[in-house]
Amino acid sequence: MRVDVFTQVPHAFGWLTEQKPLATVLGTELELRLFNYRDTTPLRAGQVDDAPYGGGAGMVLRVDVVAAALDAAYGDDPAARVIALTPQGRQLDQDLVEELAGEPSLAILSSRFEGFDTRIVDNLCTDAVSIGPYVLSGGELPAMVLLDALARRLPGALAAGSGEHESFSAALGGGIEYPHYTRPAEFRGFGVPDVLLSGNHARIEEWRAEQSRVRSIA
Numbered sequence: 001m002r003v004d005v006f007t008q009v010p011h012a013f014g015w016l017t018e019q020k021p022l023a024t025v026l027g028t029e030l031e032l033r034l035f036n037y038r039d040t041t042p043l044r045a046g047q048v049d050d051a052p053y054g055g056g057a058g059m060v061l062r063v064d065v066v067a068a069a070l071d072a073a074y075g076d077d078p079a080a081r082v083i084a085l086t087p088q089g090r091q092l093d094q095d096l097v098e099e100l101a102g103e104p105s106l107a108i109l110s111s112r113f114e115g116f117d118t119r120i121v122d123n124l125c126t127d128a129v130s131i132g133p134y135v136l137s138g139g140e141l142p143a144m145v146l147l148d149a150l151a152r153r154l155p156g157a158l159a160a161g162s163g164e165h166e167s168f169s170a171a172l173g174g175g176i177e178y179p180h181y182t183r184p185a186e187f188r189g190f191g192v193p194d195v196l197l198s199g200n201h202a203r204i205e206e207w208r209a210e211q212s213r214v215r216s217i218a
């Protein structure tokens with residue numbers, strides 16, 4: 001799939017592109033392009049935002065600036081989904097990640113300061129997505145959250161089997177994962193459930209399914 005991120009801070013994504021699993025699929029299953037609104041702004045001196053009509057604090061990302069960025073990137077061939085990252089959007093969950101991972105191309109728009117001119121969200125985007133009910137200072141972290149969650153769903157991103165039994169997966173009925181333990185078997189009096197040390201794989205599977213079920217309804 002191809003994912004295009006529109007941002008005022010493209011260099012923020014350098015770290016993420018070096019991390020697995022994104023680094024694993026980059027250039028094969030995932031084509032990632034970073035666009036800086038400033039590179040295509042029709043305004044002078046790289047201006048991308050402006051004071052809000054009606055007054056008030058903060059700067060608002062301009063609709064003509066975002067339209068110019070999308071036109072330069074796509075012409076008449078837009079991405080399958082154009083997503084505005086905003087705390088006011090549909091909350092991101094695993095179902096939405098799966099849905100978006102099935103698309104051939106995504107454009108992810110981030111903003112800063114006071115956010116988007118609402119005409120961007122209403123007229124230039126297909127979706128508005130929030131990563132949670134809290135306000136961050138910019139869309140770069142939300143974009144990275146979405147990118148990482150998407151990358152995990154692409155073929156070859158994860159070691160065989162490791163993405164199948166995770167929290168919210170179909171294998172766990174959409175519930176949360178069972179608990180994990182590793183060595184040492186005892187630490188400061190904290191032990192490990194006997195069943196996990198038993199070597200009885202059928203009982204271990206049963207115990208894990210039960211743990212997942214109990215934790216999911218808690």
Ligand SMILES: C[S@@+](CC[C@H](N)C(=O)[O-])C[C@H]1O[C@@H](n2cnc3c(N)ncnc32)[C@H](O)[C@@H]1O
Nearest residue numbers: 085086087111114115130131135136138139142
């Ligand atoms: C400070 S926020 C703007 C908040 C906006 N004035 C409001 O009250 O809804 C600046 C930008 O950060 C991004 N952002 C902040 N929190 C977010 C969240 N929870 N989910 C997605 N994007 C978020 C968005 O791109 C947003 O436009």
